[in-house]
Amino acid sequence: MTTRLVNHRTDSAETPGAAAPPSPASDAHRGTKRWSARSRKDFFVFLAMALPNLxxxxxxxxxxxxxNIYYSTLDWTLGSAxxxxxxxQNYVTFFTGDDAGKVLGTTAVFTLVTVGGSMVLxxxxALALNSKVRGTTFARSAVFAPYVLSGVGVGLVWLFIFDPGYGVLAWILRGLGQQSPQWINDPQLSLVMVIIVYIWKNLGYCAVVYLAGLQSLPRDVMEAAALDGANNVRRFLNxxxxxLSxxxxxxxxxxMLSSLQAFDLIRIMTPLGNGTSTLIYEAYLQAFGAYNRAGYSASISVVLFAILLVITVLQLRFVERKVHYS
Incomplete structure (x- = not known):
C-alpha cells in the first residue's frame, strides 16, 4: 500500500501540464509586491496625519x-513703510555696545538662579510630598497651583507685596521698626525680586515632576539598601x-528654556526693565518701547534663538551621557 502511494505521487508530479509547486523566488516576489503596496498605503496615511501638523x-x-532673521538685517523703525x-550691522551694534554685557549677564544670572533654585527646592x-501622611493631596494641589496661574496676576499680587511704599512687606517691616528695601527702584533688588517670584511660581512644576519620579523608583532596590544598613541620606544620595537622572x-x-523666555513677570513687575532686562525683554523694549528699532530687536531675538539652540544641543550631546535610563 505504501508503494502504490509513492508511485501515485511520482506519477502525478511527472504528469505533463500539472501545476508546479511555487518556488521560493516567486513567493519572495509576491511578498515584495504585497509589502510595497502596504508600505505605500502606510506612507499615504502618514502624510494624511502628519502634513496638517507640519x-x-x-x-x-x-x-x-x-x-525674523531677514528683519535682523534691516535698519527698520517699527511702523515705517x-x-x-x-x-x-545690528549684530555688531549689539555686541559692541555697552548694554550687551549687562543684558547677557542679567540673562545668565536670572536663568542659572531660577533653574537651580526651582530644581533644588x-x-x-517632592521628598516632603512623597510622605504618606494626612493632607498630602491638598499640599500637592497647593504647591502646583501657582504654576497654572496667570503670570500677569501673579506679578500684580507680588508687586503689591514688594512695593516699598504701600506693600504688605513694607507694612510688616514698619511694624518691626525697619525700613523696607527699595525693591523696585534698586536694579539689583529688582532682579532679586523677580527671581524670587519666578522660583515661587515654577516650584510646583519641578516638585510634581520629581514626585512622579520618586514614586516610580524600584522599591526592592530601596529595601535592599535599607537592609544593608544605608540610612535615609545615603539612600537618597547614592x-x-x-x-532620578x-x-x-x-x-x-x-x-532652562522656560527661564530664558520668561517675559510676563518681568513685564508686570519691572515695566522699564530696571536691572531685569534679559534678552527677550530687551528685544521687547527695543521694538515696542521708546526706540521702535524693529530690526535691532530682531537681531537680539536671533541671538536668543542661537543661545537656546546651542544649549539644547549641548545638553543632548553631553549631559544625556550621564543619564541612567535603567
Missing amino acids: ALIATFTYWPLLN SATVVGL GLLV ISVPL PTTFFLLITT
Whole structure:
C-alpha cells in the first residue's frame, strides 16, 4: 500500500501540464509586491496625519523664524513703510555696545538662579510630598497651583507685596521698626525680586515632576539598601539621585528654556526693565518701547534663538551621557 502511494505521487508530479509547486523566488516576489503596496498605503496615511501638523509648524514657527532673521538685517523703525538693508550691522551694534554685557549677564544670572533654585527646592518639596501622611493631596494641589496661574496676576499680587511704599512687606517691616528695601527702584533688588517670584511660581512644576519620579523608583532596590544598613541620606544620595537622572535631565532642559523666555513677570513687575532686562525683554523694549528699532530687536531675538539652540544641543550631546535610563 505504501508503494502504490509513492508511485501515485511520482506519477502525478511527472504528469505533463500539472501545476508546479511555487518556488521560493516567486513567493519572495509576491511578498515584495504585497509589502510595497502596504508600505505605500502606510506612507499615504502618514502624510494624511502628519502634513496638517507640519504645515502648521512651518507656517507659525519656521516661517516667522526665517522672517525674523531677514528683519535682523534691516535698519527698520517699527511702523515705517521703508527699511534699509544693513547686513550684520545690528549684530555688531549689539555686541559692541555697552548694554550687551549687562543684558547677557542679567540673562545668565536670572536663568542659572531660577533653574537651580526651582530644581533644588522642587526636589526637596517632592521628598516632603512623597510622605504618606494626612493632607498630602491638598499640599500637592497647593504647591502646583501657582504654576497654572496667570503670570500677569501673579506679578500684580507680588508687586503689591514688594512695593516699598504701600506693600504688605513694607507694612510688616514698619511694624518691626525697619525700613523696607527699595525693591523696585534698586536694579539689583529688582532682579532679586523677580527671581524670587519666578522660583515661587515654577516650584510646583519641578516638585510634581520629581514626585512622579520618586514614586516610580524600584522599591526592592530601596529595601535592599535599607537592609544593608544605608540610612535615609545615603539612600537618597547614592540611589535616588542617580535613578532620578532622567527626570533631572528633562527638568533641566524644560526649565532652562522656560527661564530664558520668561517675559510676563518681568513685564508686570519691572515695566522699564530696571536691572531685569534679559534678552527677550530687551528685544521687547527695543521694538515696542521708546526706540521702535524693529530690526535691532530682531537681531537680539536671533541671538536668543542661537543661545537656546546651542544649549539644547549641548545638553543632548553631553549631559544625556550621564543619564541612567535603567
